[in-house]
Amino acid sequence: MFGCDASFAYIHAINSINCGNVVCKGVGYLTCALCLPSESPLLILLVANLQKDLQSTNYLEVSSALTALSKLVNIGFLHAFSDQIIKLLSHGVEIIRKKAIIVLNRFMKLNPSLIQDFSNHFRRTLCDIYDTVMAVTLNSFAQILSDENQLPIYKDLISSFVVILKQIIDHRHHRHFDYHRMHRPWLQTKLLEILGILGENDKRASEQMYEILSEVMRRADDTGVNAGYAIVYQCLKTITKIYPNQTIIENAAHLVSRLLTAEKKNLKHTGITGLISIVKINPIYAIKHQLVVVDCLEDSDDTLKRKTLTLLYKMTNTTNVTVIIDKFTGIIKSASFDIHFKQEIDGKITELAEKFAPDSKWYIQTMNTMFEVASELIKPNIVNGLIKLIEEWREDDDIIEFTVTEYSKILQMNENIPDCPMQVAPWVIGEFSEYLQSESIGSIMDLLCKSLFKSFDDPTTKGWIFTALQKISKGVPSDQCRDLISRFSTSRNEDLQQRCYELAGTCTKLPIQLNFKRNFNIITNFKFLESYEQ
Amino acid sequence: MIHFILLISRHGKIRCSKYFSTYSNKEREKLQKEIKGLTIGRNSKLCNFLEYKEMILVAKRYASLYFVLGQDKEENELISLEVLQFFVEILDKYFKNVCELDIIFNFHKAYYLLDEMLVAGHIIETSKKQILRVIANQDEIMEDALVETETRSS
Numbered sequence: 193m194f195g196c197d198a199s200f201a202y203i204h205a206i207n208s209i210n211c212g213n214v215v216c217k218g219v220g221y222l223t224c225a226l227c228l229p230s231e232s233p234l235l236i237l238l239v240a241n242l243q244k245d246l247q248s249t250n251y252l253e254v255s256s257a258l259t260a261l262s263k264l265v266n267i268g269f270l271h272a273f274s275d276q277i278i279k280l281l282s283h284g285v286e287i288i289r290k291k292a293i294i295v296l297n298r299f300m301k302l303n304p305s306l307i308q309d310f311s312n313h314f315r316r317t318l319c320d321i322y323d324t325v326m327a328v329t330l331n332s333f334a335q336i337l338s339d340e341n342q343l344p345i346y347k348d349l350i351s352s353f354v355v356i357l358k359q360i361i362d363h364r365h366h367r368h369f370d371y372h373r374m375h376r377p378w379l380q381t382k383l384l385e386i387l388g389i390l391g392e393n394d395k396r397a398s399e400q401m402y403e404i405l406s407e408v409m410r411r412a413d414d415t416g417v418n419a420g421y422a423i424v425y426q427c428l429k430t431i432t433k434i435y436p437n438q439t440i441i442e443n444a445a446h447l448v449s450r451l452l453t454a455e456k457k458n459l460k461h462t463g464i465t466g467l468i469s470i471v472k473i474n475p476i477y478a479i480k481h482q483l484v485v486v487d488c489l490e491d492s493d494d495t496l497k498r499k500t501l502t503l504l505y506k507m508t509n510t511t512n513v514t515v516i517i518d519k520f521t522g523i524i525k526s527a528s529f530d531i532h533f534k535q536e537i538d539g540k541i542t543e544l545a546e547k548f549a550p551d552s553k554w555y556i557q558t559m560n561t562m563f564e565v566a567s568e569l570i571k572p573n574i575v576n577g578l579i580k581l582i583e584e585w586r587e588d589d590d591i592i593e594f595t596v597t598e599y600s601k602i603l604q605m606n607e608n609i610p611d612c613p614m615q616v617a618p619w620v621i622g623e624f625s626e627y628l629q630s631e632s633i634g635s636i637m638d639l640l641c642k643s644l645f646k647s648f649d650d651p652t653t654k655g656w657i658f659t660a661l662q663k664i665s666k667g668v669p670s671d672q673c674r675d676l677i678s679r680f681s682t683s684r685n686e687d688l689q690q691r692c693y694e695l696a697g698t699c700t701k702l703p704i705q706l707n708f709k710r711n712f713n714i715i716t717n718f719k720f721l722e723s724y725e726q
Numbered sequence: 727m728i729h730f731i732l733l734i735s736r737h738g739k740i741r742c743s744k745y746f747s748t749y750s751n752k753e754r755e756k757l758q759k760e761i762k763g764l765t766i767g768r769n770s771k772l773c774n775f776l777e778y779k780e781m782i783l784v785a786k787r788y789a790s791l792y793f794v795l796g797q798d799k800e801e802n803e804l805i806s807l808e809v810l811q812f813f814v815e816i817l818d819k820y821f822k823n824v825c826e827l828d829i830i831f832n833f834h835k836a837y838y839l840l841d842e843m844l845v846a847g848h849i850i851e852t853s854k855k856q857i858l859r860v861i862a863n864q865d866e867i868m869e870d871a872l873v874e875t876e877t878r879s880s
Contacts, residue, residue: 222834222838226743252863252864258845263746287860297846324853324856328850331850368853368854369852369853371852377808378809378849378852385802421804422802422804423805457771458807460773461773461775492772494776495772495776498777
């Protein structure tokens with residue numbers, strides 16, 4: 193516990209479980225559950241003990257066995273316990289029933305095929321007289337419903353859930369479930385979560401819920417206690433998940449405004465999350481709160497900033513994409529976030545740029561800025577995507593000229609160019625070298641040759657440069673080429689060697705200057721091979 | 727679901743740790759180290775929620791202990807904050823004005839309380855009265871068993 197390795201003691205813990213004394217047993221189970229790693233072979237020693245204790249008459253032993261089981265069970269031996277646990281679902285003591293349900297829950301998580309077997313049991317425990325058992329069953333339902341195929345089977349339970357929720361907000365359950373003036377907040381949130389899953393994309397199901405949702409929201413909102421806000425937040429989540437209804441969305445938007453203008457950071461954070469879900473339904477609501485959103489962006493709290501950036505991402509459209517991408521690029525340049533987050537932002541920028549780019553030139557410029565600023569974060573398929581896109585613009589002279597100029601500028605200005613632009617730039621220049629002015633071709637070739645001697649992370653980058661040189665030189669052997677051929681023909685990299693020999697081949701064998709023409713006739717008819725078919 | 731609960735002292739010592747998902751020992755150490763760095767010394771005026779890998783951490787400081795909880799992204803963070811509050815209230819009621827020393831010297835009791843409240847990452851009992859009743863029964867039976875072994879050995 194204090195950080196020291198205690199593996200010498202594991203076997204003692206297991207031994208103490210064997211002991212008849214309930215104190216030792218309890219401590220033994222506790223230690224095992226806390227310390228034993230999940231794939232330990234020592235677990236096999238426990239199986240017999242656990243089975244014995246699960247049948248014990250002393251409910252404490254059963255209870256501690258169940259708690260330990262929920263942690264220690266792995267897919268290897270869960271079938272040894274399923275029948276016993278199902279029997280315990282009808283045990284006299286409610287604590288045992290509760291824990292048995294949770295253990296079954298865990299089994300389901302480990303082995304999803306068991307859902308069919310257990311679902312009938314859960315329907316029964318939902319009607320248990322002891323309402324905490326019913327509450328715990330809801331956890332199982334939430335888990336079952338996370339699998340979409342199961343959804344239609346459980347739609348009939350919507351009315352029962354609505355009835356239970358009504359009972360709760362009328363304070364019909366026992367008073368000792370009151371928590372800070374909220375009645376059973378955890379149960380309320382769980383029910384709301386399940387209703388959200390059941391009502392998604394289903395108009396008829398959602399209609400059953402609108403009334404109860406407004407009622408729950410109203411009651412929870414009055415209190416001003418954190419638990420109340422938690423319920424309100426869950427209502428928001430549910431409302432934005434189910435089939436939309438105008439009045440209820442208005443209520444939700446109203447609530448979001450109140451949360452956003454709250455003092456406490458937690459509530460602001462919740463407000464922004466709520467706004468993200470509402471914006472998906474109707475972007476209008478975001479416009480009202482622009483000022484608040486901008487404030488949150490400048491806030492000193494990291495979490496709030498991140499959430500607001502997610503909101504901006506969801507709110508992007510063609511009008512505000514330039515501003516938002518500028519903001520994101522600023523974030524990447526700043527040092528204040530960790531690398532995972534910057535990678536996420538990076539992905540978002542490329543996605544948004546592709547979806548909402550106002551014109552191609554802006555897109556090229558944005559991608560180049562990205563290469564400059566965030567080179568180590570870029571995914572490799574971006575290069576291919578970009579090349580495909582530029583290929584599509586082949587017919588458009590204007591854009592191609594612009595692209596070629598941009599990339600030649602990059603080559604000329606920067607000393608240490610990272611891999612991605614170093615792959616795209618030579619390709620662009622090689623393909624479209626006729627757009628370059630003739631004086632600069634020489635200097636570009638010099639630069640490319642020099643960069644062959646630099647080191648790159650990706651071994652294929654030099655291959656890109658070589659092919660580009662091949663295309664630019666168009667078969668005219670120059671001194672640089674001869675020099676390169678002699679240097680690289682013995683390179684360790686086979687790809688490079690191959691390209692080197694190709695370059696040598698085109699340079700020496702052809703008497704005239706090559707003219708590369710793009711003339712692809714894709715052969716779809718292989719009739720000429722038919723004679724080879726058997 | 728809740729993946730783990732950690733109780734960290736102000737000086738970075740883990741007083742109580744309960745994992746509801748499987749993590750190897752190495753992963754646990756790494757997790758604890760990173761979480762210590764993120765939560766200790768955090769300004770109390772800031773948000774109680776932190777994003778960590780693919781989870782959300784809910785952290786709150788009570789006296790000299792940081793209570794940290796790791797949950798899935800889809801869960802309701804505000805209600806998880808209430809889970810921590812509830813746990814503290816139970817500890818307070820059981821130990822009568824709890825302080826860090828109580829948890830250090832009676833960590834097994836703290837774990838028993840946690841086990842009654844949270845199993846496999848879900849909250850199963852939300853009535854303080856119920857939990858304390860069960861633990862009181864358990865204590866009684868354990869006392870009896872201890873007295874019995876003592877009389878037998880003497």
